[in-house]
Amino acid sequence: MAEYVGQPVLRYDGIGHVTARTRYVDDIQLPGMLYIKVLTSPVHKGIIRHLDTSAAERMPGVAGVITAKDVPGKNAYGLIPDQPVFTPEHIRYKGERIAAVAAVDEDTAMEALEKIKLDIEEQEPVFDPFKAMEPGAPLVRPEGNVWEFNSGKTRKIRFGDVEKGFAEADVIVEGTYTTATNDHAPMEPQVSVAYIDETDRLAIYTVSQDLYFHLGMLTAIFNLPMNKIRYIGGTVGGGFGSKNDIHCDHVAGLMALKIRKPVKYRHTRREETAYTTKRGPWTFYFKDGVKKDGRIIARYVKTVHDTGGYAGMGPYVVDKNSILVAGPYAIPNVWVDGICVFTNKPPCSSMRGFGIINGTAADQLQTARVAEAIGKDPWEVHFINAWREGDLGATQFKVEAAGLIEAMKRAAELAGIELPAHLKAMSSRGR
Amino acid sequence: MKYVLSFNLNGLPVDTLVKATDTLLDVLREKLNVVSPKRGCDNGDCGACTVLVNGEPVRACLTIGLTVAGKNVQTVEGLQQDGKLHPLQRAFHEHYAAQCGFCTPGMLIAAKALLDKNPKPTREQIVEGISGNLCRCGTYVEVVEAIQAVAAGKYKE
Ligand code: FES
Ligand code: FES
Numbered sequence: 001m002a003e004y005v006g007q008p009v010l011r012y013d014g015i016g017h018v019t020a021r022t023r024y025v026d027d028i029q030l031p032g033m034l035y036i037k038v039l040t041s042p043v044h045k046g047i048i049r050h051l052d053t054s055a056a057e058r059m060p061g062v063a064g065v066i067t068a069k070d071v072p073g074k075n076a077y078g079l080i081p082d083q084p085v086f087t088p089e090h091i092r093y094k095g096e097r098i099a100a101v102a103a104v105d106e107d108t109a110m111e112a113l114e115k116i117k118l119d120i121e122e123q124e125p126v127f128d129p130f131k132a133m134e135p136g137a138p139l140v141r142p143e144g145n146v147w148e149f150n151s152g153k154t155r156k157i158r159f160g161d162v163e164k165g166f167a168e169a170d171v172i173v174e175g176t177y178t179t180a181t182n183d184h185a186p187m188e189p190q191v192s193v194a195y196i197d198e199t200d201r202l203a204i205y206t207v208s209q210d211l212y213f214h215l216g217m218l219t220a221i222f223n224l225p226m227n228k229i230r231y232i233g234g235t236v237g238g239g240f241g242s243k244n245d246i247h248c249d250h251v252a253g254l255m256a257l258k259i260r261k262p263v264k265y266r267h268t269r270r271e272e273t274a275y276t277t278k279r280g281p282w283t284f285y286f287k288d289g290v291k292k293d294g295r296i297i298a299r300y301v302k303t304v305h306d307t308g309g310y311a312g313m314g315p316y317v318v319d320k321n322s323i324l325v326a327g328p329y330a331i332p333n334v335w336v337d338g339i340c341v342f343t344n345k346p347p348c349s350s351m352r353g354f355g356i357i358n359g360t361a362a363d364q365l366q367t368a369r370v371a372e373a374i375g376k377d378p379w380e381v382h383f384i385n386a387w388r389e390g391d392l393g394a395t396q397f398k399v400e401a402a403g404l405i406e407a408m409k410r411a412a413e414l415a416g417i418e419l420p421a422h423l424k425a426m427s428s429r430g431r
Numbered sequence: 432m433k434y435v436l437s438f439n440l441n442g443l444p445v446d447t448l449v450k451a452t453d454t455l456l457d458v459l460r461e462k463l464n465v466v467s468p469k470r471g472c473d474n475g476d477c478g479a480c481t482v483l484v485n486g487e488p489v490r491a492c493l494t495i496g497l498t499v500a501g502k503n504v505q506t507v508e509g510l511q512q513d514g515k516l517h518p519l520q521r522a523f524h525e526h527y528a529a530q531c532g533f534c535t536p537g538m539l540i541a542a543k544a545l546l547d548k549n550p551k552p553t554r555e556q557i558v559e560g561i562s563g564n565l566c567r568c569g570t571y572v573e574v575v576e577a578i579q580a581v582a583a584g585k586y587k588e
Contacts, residue, residue: 010524017532018520020467020507024533027466187471187479187533187567237469237533238567269472 024237025191025205026266033193034063034102036255036265037109039116040275041087041096044125044344045138048089048098052117056101059115061108064259067099071254073223077246083310083347085221085250091120092140092309093346095275102255102263125344129283129306132343140309140342147307147315147340155315155322155340159394160333162289165298169289173373177286177362182279184351188237189272192248194255195262203230204253209243221250222257229253241350245277245312280314280348281306282355284325284362289333290370294384298333299326305340305348305355312349314340325359326394327367328404329385334394382408383423388431402428438499440465441509449496456480456491458499459506467507467536471565478564481537482506488544490563507536510543518586519543519577526577530568537564542578551582 016022053065068075068088075084086097099116103109126132132145139145146153166172193205202224208214208231215231222229236243252265267276282305289298303321307314322338367385371378386404393399405428412419433448436458447462456473459465459482468491471479480491483505510517519542522528529535538561545552545560552560557578566574580586 011527011529013532014524014527014529015516017529017535018507018516018523018539019511020536022532023466024469026470027460029461029464185567187469187477187531187565189471236531238531240567269474269476 022235024188024235025193025207026188026264028193028205028264030193030195030262033195033262033264034104034259035106035109036100036102036251036263037106037113038097038251038265039099039101039113039118041091041094041098041120043091043120043122044094044127045140046091046120046122048087048091048118049121050117050119051098053099055115055117056112059103059108059112061104062112063102063104063261064255065099065101065112065116066251066254066258070258071221072257074220077217077221077250078311078347079313079316080311081217081220083312085254092342093344095346096309097251100251100255100265102259102261127343127345129281129304129341129343132341133304133339138344140344145342147311147318147342149315149318149340153339155318155336155338157322157326157334157336157394159335159392159396160298162298162300162333162335165333166287166289169297170292171290171373173286173288173290173366173370175286175366175369177284177365179282179358179361181281181348182351183273183276184238184240184242184279185273186238186240186242189267189269190243190247190276191264191266192252193262193264194249194252196256196260197230201228201230202253202257203232204249206231206233206249207236207239207243208233208246208249209236209239209241214246214249217246218249218253222253240352241279241354242276244350245347247276275346277312277347277349278308279351279358280308280317280355282321282358282362284359286362286366288366288370290374292374294371294374294376294381296329296331296367296370296381296385299331300335301325302337303339303359305338306343306345307340308343308345308347310342310347311340312347313354314348317348317350317355321355321359323395324356325363327360327363327385328387330387330391331385331394336394379408379412379417379419379423383426386428388428404428434497436497436500438501439503441505451495451497453496454492455482455484455489455494455496455499455504458496459491459504465506465508469533469536471533471537476565477534477537478541479534479537481540481564483540483544486544486547488541488563505540507539510539512588517543518581518588519546522577522581522586523574526573526580528570528573528577530570534564534566534568534570538566538574542574542581546578546582552578554579557582
């Protein structure tokens with residue numbers, strides 16, 4: 001151990017990276033490999049009335065076409081398995097997969113896509129999560145546009161008595177904050193290579209960030225036991241959460257199973273940006289009860305998260321956000337309602353922190369507003385309220401190894417900010 | 432319709448059959464299996480496909496393959512000499528200038544193009560030199576430090 005502790009250790013894959021010997025999935029070429037292109041929905045919402053792929057199948061250079069009919073197992077995947085690999089009927093976002101073509105090259109595959117006859121009955125979409133919650137809004141999902149948690153239509157955090165806290169407060173401070181949709185934009189776009197190996201297993205080269213998680217989903221889609229799938233991964237050209245969801249492996253695997261030939265399916269940057277999972281947009285409403293001395297004694301937060309047409313990791317993202325959105329403060333009375341809404345947009349899922357940093361952004365703005373309302377420096381409000389060792393969080397967990405005050409002191413030092421002596425004297429070890 | 436394209440690749444002559452619409456990136460990656468230039472965007476935005484053509488850094492995804500006929504093309508595959516890492520390769524490795532590594536070949540080529548012309552660049556000139564290369568992992572600070580170390584003579588050939 002001593003030879004490592006306190007010593008920089010060179011990356012085991014560093015030489016591979018600087019010599020370009022690292023093999024990313026798009027660097028893999030197999031003899032006779034065919035290329036896949038996917039027909040995606042041109043409309044945001046609708047019902048497929050007619051789908052005819054026969055002209056595409058007959059085109060020279062085309063090796064195979066697959067649709068929802070070619071899914072031998074469950075045509076659904078995801079942390080909450082609600083998204084079809086190919087939609088059989090209902091279209092919930094522009095870009096939803098309908099069919100895939102494998103051909104000698106991508107140009108030929110794209111030409112074949114144009115030969116597919118697709119008749120969609122277009123329906124009125126809904127994009128704004130607040131509109132989607134109104135009675136009579138177009139239904140993104142038959143069961144309703146608001147996700148049902150095990151606690152009902154909201155994820156609930158209840159701690160103390162917020163109404164009592166508001167009554168005892170000197171000042172009430174309210175604020176609404178929004179964050180936008182983000183794309184992960186890893187430098188390596190989504191890609192998958194699949195073939196039937198020499199022992200008749202389905203082999204897939206993947207960019208997955210979650211090999212075993214995705215392997216489980218793939219067994220259900222392919223209706224194959226795990227020992228019939230050889231899932232080869234580990235080299236990822238950046239993911240940032242985008243490779244927590246399957247984007248290409250299911251399509252490539254289904255095609256290889258059907259045509260028994262090696263295939264590659266890769267996104268262009270445009271497809272990547274338009275159709276893959278996103279960090280979902282949020283709206284946060286805060287109401288704080290504050291004492292003139294700087295203590296926040298009650299915090300009410302209502303959040304609305306737009307998860308797009310399918311759940312992705314949206315409900316889990318709302319869980320994590322709800323647990324942490326009230327901030328790292330010893331607030332005795334907390335009420336959080338987290339809502340997850342479906343709209344006709346690409347599904348939202350994980351991205352760097354599962355919604356936590358969106359909540360932190362809102363909390364930081366709100367806490368600055370609290371400071372302004374009582375005429376104090378924001379540092380003061382942060383220091384006074386920061387968790388100390390042994391404090392109780394809003395979900396009743398006991399704070400251990402608290403270090404926020406020390407981290408803030410260091411941040412101030414790095415930013416060249418001279419904190420007043422009474423803040424410098426504070427410690428996470430006690431109040 | 433296909434054409435024979437002949438050029439020098441990392442010091443050796445190559446001939447290959449290409450379509451008029453094939454980019455240099457298609458030629459290198461798909462025809463010749465030279466995969467160090469990466470297809471980050473295929474649109475001229477990211478710099479991951481940067482290679483040297485007659486010593487000038489170009490985006491292979493924006494260069495029509497046939498235009499390199501008779502020219503010298505250099506990629507990261509040609510950086511090592513006699514099995515030894517190029518000083519930039521050693522410096523990048525030791526400064527942790529590659530995280531996922533996907534942008535690294537393009538960064539190395541951009542850095543080489545810079546140092547070949549200007550062996551003692553200022554920090555600003557280095558930043559300018561790699562300004563066409565995106566790194567989504569955010570290794571810019573380490574990349575600049577690695578190039579500075581080479582420019583300061585800490586990694587002799
Ligand atoms: S792939 Fe050429 S600039 Fe991005
Ligand atoms: S190291 Fe990952 S993109 Fe630069």
